[in-house]
Amino acid sequence: MVLKIGVIGVGMIGQDHIRRCIEVLNGCEIVAASDINLEHVKAVLKKYKINGKAYTEGLDVISSPDVDAIIVASSGPSHEKYVLAAIEAGKPVFCEKPLAVTAEGCQRIVEAEMKAGKRLVQVGFMRSFDSCYRKLKEMLNTRELGEPLVVKCVHHNSEVGDSYTTDMGITDSMVHEFDIMRWLLDDDYETIQVVSPRITKYAHTGVQDPQLVLLRTKKGILITIDLFVNCQYGYDIRCDVVCEDGIAYMPSPLQVQTRTKGKFGEHVNTDWRERFIVAYDIELQSFIDNAKNNIVMGPSAWDGFIASKTAAAGMKALESGEIVSVNLPQCPSFYKK
Ligand SMILES: NC(=O)c1ccc[n+]([C@@H]2O[C@H](COP(=O)([O-])OP(=O)(O)OC[C@H]3O[C@@H](n4cnc5c(N)ncnc54)[C@H](O)[C@@H]3O)[C@@H](O)[C@H]2O)c1
Ligand SMILES: O[C@H]1[C@H](O)[C@@H](O)[C@H](O)[C@@H](O)[C@H]1O
Numbered sequence: 097m098v099l100k101i102g103v104i105g106v107g108m109i110g111q112d113h114i115r116r117c118i119e120v121l122n123g124c125e126i127v128a129a130s131d132i133n134l135e136h137v138k139a140v141l142k143k144y145k146i147n148g149k150a151y152t153e154g155l156d157v158i159s160s161p162d163v164d165a166i167i168v169a170s171s172g173p174s175h176e177k178y179v180l181a182a183i184e185a186g187k188p189v190f191c192e193k194p195l196a197v198t199a200e201g202c203q204r205i206v207e208a209e210m211k212a213g214k215r216l217v218q219v220g221f222m223r224s225f226d227s228c229y230r231k232l233k234e235m236l237n238t239r240e241l242g243e244p245l246v247v248k249c250v251h252h253n254s255e256v257g258d259s260y261t262t263d264m265g266i267t268d269s270m271v272h273e274f275d276i277m278r279w280l281l282d283d284d285y286e287t288i289q290v291v292s293p294r295i296t297k298y299a300h301t302g303v304q305d306p307q308l309v310l311l312r313t314k315k316g317i318l319i320t321i322d323l324f325v326n327c328q329y330g331y332d333i334r335c336d337v338v339c340e341d342g343i344a345y346m347p348s349p350l351q352v353q354t355r356t357k358g359k360f361g362e363h364v365n366t367d368w369r370e371r372f373i374v375a376y377d378i379e380l381q382s383f384i385d386n387a388k389n390n391i392v393m394g395p396s397a398w399d400g401f402i403a404s405k406t407a408a409a410g411m412k413a414l415e416s417g418e419i420v421s422v423n424l425p426q427c428p429s430f431y432k433k
Pocket of ligand 2: 268269270272368
């Protein structure tokens with residue numbers, strides 16, 4: 097069986113997912129796509145020689161009888177409406193992060209999915225599919241280094257556009273860390289604090305960049321996130337875990353190192369597409385394979401909800417400068433792994 101996919105939103109990542117469905121992944125076909133910019137959808141379908149339907153309204157993609165499963169890759173504020181409609185239609189939906197732009201929106205999705213009685217939503221948190229994070233988790237799980245005490249995360253983007261705001265540092269970028277740290281440490285959060293250092297001359301007016309976040313987990317582990325989205329030198333994601341008996345440094349994807357003209361060199365990734373290219377392939381192939389068997393796995397709506405709840409507490413911490421309780425609810429048995 098070939099899974100017939102409809103894509104909502106054909107911007108940067110929507111197009112990248114279409115490319116991988118066409119050129120890299122198995123068992124799927126793109127049969128429809130939508131974007132508020134119809135000409136853009138038509139151009140993308142033409143570029144990839146896709147003989148599918150083009151819509152402006154994403155709901156038309158979801159209700160199309162030709163479509164078995166949905167990829168939501170539109171801008172964040174539109175996610176909730178489309179994910180709720182996909183659940184209502186009983187179709188598996190892969191939704192890019194954030195699941196919804198508010199914790200309340202995520203909660204509505206969680207409630208709708210539980211009411212539907214089966215998992216239909218996979219959230220596009222791709223880091224748990226990345227071999228570097230997986231190797232780090234395998235090492236921690238051996239307990240050879242003892243218990244983790246402190247985790248130091250780095251999340252650097254080369255630059256961001258002028259629509260990027262201080263809040264997005266928390267709701268759009270650091271949500272990746274809020275998700276992956278729970279997965280890595282099998283833990284949840286107690287408190288969050290946001291500290292604002294001197295601002296880089298490369299930040300757009302009014303944007304706090306860099307930002308430093310401190311999270312304390314229920315087990316007492318302290319996590320620092322050094323976010324710098326105009327770092328200029330490349331896209332750099334790192335994670336060091338200080339444990340009782342040693343330190344684990346997350347490996348970087350393999351790169352050729354050079355020595356020439358008195359200098360040592362190694363390529364630094366330019367953006368997320370390059371750094372996580374294999375992880376995106378694996379997460380989407382796994383969505384396709386599972387959807388064909390009528391199941392959905394991977395990062396859940398609950399994970400999306402917890403990441404957004406943590407981001408909401410982070411926003412309060414940013415405004416107040418105080419240490420804020422994250423107040424996470426108990427995970428319902430429906431979502432227990
Ligand atoms: N997992 C990741 O690493 C990752 C990486 C990049 C982006 N994202 C997420 O993917 C989403 C899209 O990001 P992007 O970088 O591709 O942005 P983008 O601005 O390049 O693309 C968004 C597209 O959505 C369209 N759109 C806006 N509202 C719409 C609506 N109501 N219905 C249909 N289409 C609509 C826009 O016209 C645009 O073409 C965001 O939620 C972003 O956070 C995730
Ligand atoms: O939307 C992007 C994307 O989610 C990247 O993975 C992240 O590193 C960026 O900071 C964010 O702006």
